Amino acid sequence: MLKLENISKTFGDLRAVVDESWELADGRILGLIGQNGAGKSTTFKMILNFIEADSGQITWNGRKIDSQVMNEIGFLPEERGLYPDVKIGEQILYFAELHGKSRQEIRPKMQQWMDKFDVKGKLTDKVKKLSKGNQQKVQLITALIHEPKLIILDEPFSGLDPVNAQILLDIIVEQKKNGAAIIYSSHDMNNVSAIADDVIMLNRGHVVLNGETGQVRQSFGRTMIYLESPATKAELSAIPGVVSVEDYAGGLQVTLSDPKVGRQVFELATKNGYITAFDQQPPTLEQIFKMKIGQDAIDEAEKEELTHE
Known part of the structure; x- marks a missing residue:
């Protein structure tokens, strides 16, 4: 279980995250939503120890997240980070080794993951030969091939067409069935509604909604x-x-x-x-988002999504 207790983070005069608390159990999917600057990426970076919280505590199965725990985490950053002149297979092996896996253990699984994501390319191809969408799928493979117990995906659907977005949705659900705890952010509320067991909405660093997705919607009534x-x-x-x-x-x-x-x-x-x-x-998550945060935030999120395509 991932547990955040009263986490806060300030950058100068900006209160990026304010007293944030929630839990994510094994075998559940959490959708983290909010407008740009709401605190989603800052939350991810604190979980991963990329930045340190000013106050509060983050634990995974009751222990602080250290280098050993990091081997159990798969992370897809919003800013993609593949090496264009490195072969796909070598890149996958490199990231698996960073998570404590051996080449002998990972090499037999690579083609299976390429097929699972329907990557249009060979393991011996350099990354730069792939389309942008296929590069993103390779990046997703590097986040998942070591079979993490906690999966964190920052805007994983950006740049994916509907067919490939569905492939990713299916794989996320498969990882859930394998017992992983999964948290992902998305500007597309339909993707969150489709598979997220729980939803958290952030606004200016504050948690404004937190609960099971269906119950959150039902709480607004069938209006x-x-x-x-x-x-x-x-x-x-x-x-x-x-x-x-x-x-x-x-x-x-x-x-x-x-x-x-x-x-x-x-x-x-x-x-x-x-x-x-x-x-x-009941209202959709997108409609609830408008109610809680406003149409301006929706417009801003849509503009941001276009910049990623």
């Missing part, structure tokens, strides 16, 4: 409705308790102030009989 109906925006907006009605994915998205208003929306939407869609759900 979002997607429907396909002849009912007009004006008719729906006239219902007391309807906050907004917007075009969405070929239908309408209705936001409620109270989940109970959903019954009136349903009655209006179905007044002429059968309709093709009515789905009342």
